[in-house]
Amino acid sequence: MTLLSVAIGLAGAPFFLSPSPAYQLTGALLFLAHSILDGCDGELARLKFLESRGGAILDYWGDNLVQVAVFASIAIGWSRAIHSGWPLVLGGLLIASSLVGAVALFRQTLADEPPAADASAAGRVAERLSHRDFIYLIVLLAAAGRAAWFVALASVGTPIFLLLLWIGRTRRTSGFDREP
DSSP states (O other), X not given: OHHHHHHHHHHHGGGGGSOOHHHXXXXXXXXXXXXXXXXXXXXXXXXXXXXXXHHHHHHHHHHHHHHHHHHHHHHHHHHHHHTOSHHHHHXXXXXXXXXXXXXXXXXXXXXXXXXXXXXXXXXXXXXXXXXXXXXXXXXXXXXXXXXXXHHHHHHHHHHHHHHHHHHHHHHHHHTTTSOO
């Protein structure tokens, strides 16, 4: 199920190379189908008592591979549409910061750790932002042929997310955020 989910997500990425709203929406719906199936694979493994650390790792990094492929395709499509290289810089920033965030959240996600009760405000915000609800925004933007707007927004927002994540972890481990 995980491999099928990843394959569907990767199949959607090339549709973002086109400026056509119909193609972008097709890619976005395949990306959404990937996300839905991704939620099913863990449930299926739990129901069949087939959960494994290897399966969880495959699922986690498969999701991130799909994300990188979609982000790269959107940036490349935008760059080609406007005949300029600067969208590739924004796409590269988005991909790099997404991967740094994925590495930072890897252990927490696989351990299925909820945010600590004493987490800082920045840590709680970062935890809420770490979910993949952005896919719905991509679907809406793609329907209007504006998937590139996601790269523009997320290339700024993802580094801010990393900063919040870092602040949240630093404050929690240093004790600065605890009540006296």
